[in-house]
Amino acid sequence: MSGFDTTWLDLREPADHAARDAALLTAAREFLQAGGPSPLAVDLGSGTGSTLRAFGSDDRVRWRLVDHDPRLLEAAVSRLDGFPHVERMEADLAHLDPAVLADARLVTASALFDLASEALVERIADLLSEHRIGLYAALNYDGATRWEPSHDGDREMLAAFNAHQTTDKGLGRALGPEAADALRHAFERRGYEVRVAQSPWRLGPDQRALETALRDGFVAAVRETGRVDGAAIEVWQRDRTDHPAACHVGHWDVLALPRG
Numbered sequence: 001m002s003g004f005d006t007t008w009l010d011l012r013e014p015a016d017h018a019a020r021d022a023a024l025l026t027a028a029r030e031f032l033q034a035g036g037p038s039p040l041a042v043d044l045g046s047g048t049g050s051t052l053r054a055f056g057s058d059d060r061v062r063w064r065l066v067d068h069d070p071r072l073l074e075a076a077v078s079r080l081d082g083f084p085h086v087e088r089m090e091a092d093l094a095h096l097d098p099a100v101l102a103d104a105r106l107v108t109a110s111a112l113f114d115l116a117s118e119a120l121v122e123r124i125a126d127l128l129s130e131h132r133i134g135l136y137a138a139l140n141y142d143g144a145t146r147w148e149p150s151h152d153g154d155r156e157m158l159a160a161f162n163a164h165q166t167t168d169k170g171l172g173r174a175l176g177p178e179a180a181d182a183l184r185h186a187f188e189r190r191g192y193e194v195r196v197a198q199s200p201w202r203l204g205p206d207q208r209a210l211e212t213a214l215r216d217g218f219v220a221a222v223r224e225t226g227r228v229d230g231a232a233i234e235v236w237q238r239d240r241t242d243h244p245a246a247c248h249v250g251h252w253d254v255l256a257l258p259r260g
Contacts, residue, residue, distance in 0.1 A: 006048060006075050011210045013050045016110065020054055020138050021197035024255045028106065028136035029055055031257055035105030038062055038085075042104040044093060044124075045112040049076040049086075051138070054110075057082040066091050066100055093120070094171050098127055106134045111251075114141040114165065114179040117172025121182050129190040132258040135183070139199055141165065143177030144250030145218070153228075153236040160227040161218055180252035187256035194256045201249040211247050215240055 032039050032055075039061055043051045046065035055061075062085040067073050073088040080086055091100050093116075101107060107128060113121060128135055143162050147154065165176030175182050184194050203211045219237050222228050 004047065004069075004072070006072065008213060009047050009050065009072070011213055012111075013053070015201045015203065015207060015210055016050060016139055017054055019199040019201050019251060021199050021253045024136070024195060024197050024253045025054060025138075027195070027257075028108070028134070028255055031134050032061060032106045033058065039105040040064060040103050041106045041108055042066060042101055044100075044107060044109040045115075046076065047072050047110075049080050049083075051108045051110045052080060052083055052086070054138075055108075057084075059084060061085065063087070064089055064100075064104070066093070068092055096120070096123060096127070101127055101131070101133065104131075104133050106136060108136045109138070111139040111141070113137050113183055113254075114176055115169040115171055115174050116179070117168075118175060118182055120171050121175070121179075121186050125183075125186040125190055128256075129187075129192070129258070134258065135187065135192075135254070135256040137180075137183055137256075138253045139251045140179040140183070140254065141177060142180060142250040142252055144200075144248070147240065147245040147247050149245060151236060151239055153232055153239075156228055156232070157218070157222055157236055160222040160225045163227060164221040164225050180254055183254045183256065187254075191259055192256040193259050194254065196255075197253050199251045199253045201247070201251070203247040203249070205244070205246075208244060211244065214247065214249070 032041055042064045044066050046067045049065060052063050065073060065076055065088045070090050145158055162177055166174050180196060184196055187194050222233060
């Protein structure tokens with residue numbers, strides 16, 4: 001799976017927390033807390049623990065952070081003061097061992113499933129439905145990125161970027177903008193009650209560092225596709241740099257809970 005550094009994860013966390021749908025987050029938290037005296041949440045692709053911080057500290061809840069990158073798991077330690085029951089587990093999500101999910105009441109993931117394949121979604125849905133485990137999957141990219149005011153090159157750049165989003169990121173051919181639909185269909189077929197809600201980033205002048213990092217990554221991805229002429233990319237990047245704009249990035253949150 002493609003790696004992320006702590007700088008990017010720290011930059012995006014405030015925007016992620018502001019974007020999460022409050023009703024779905026509350027429902028996920030309540031489902032977890034209803035799982036007995038010491039319920040376990042397993043956070044897949046946990047990074048430095050942003051999902052835990054979104055849920056908030058609860059002395060009764062246990063968390064298992066699962067990531068392929070030991071550096072991110074180590075970095076989580078200093079960022080999780082106030083969370084007394086956290087274990088870390090290094091694991092390859094592309095070959096997910098069912099033991100990773102052992103005893104879970106709820107599986108969580110943030111900004112993960114748009115990087116994953118349909119086969120991985122189906123495997124996780126099988127594993128969770130076998131044991132009636134809930135899923136809270138937040139911040140799945142939906143293909144809608146726009147800057148305001150608009151630019152003549154936006155449409156071509158976005159088409160190339162979205163094509164890049166479906167390339168293999170280490171978890172098979174990525175779902176990209178189709179991730180939320182794939183999750184919804186997979187869990188509905190297994191009898192789950194599924195709720196979805198939009199969770200867009202709305203980046204303004206106070207989030208210029210994040211917008212700049214996002215734009216740089218956007219350009220790098222477009223270059224890799226070879227779909228846009230290099231000179232056109234340079235013009236777009238220069239104009240966007242010289243005239244910073246507000247940016248909207250569409251996401252969907254998905255909550256899938258076993259019925260009854």
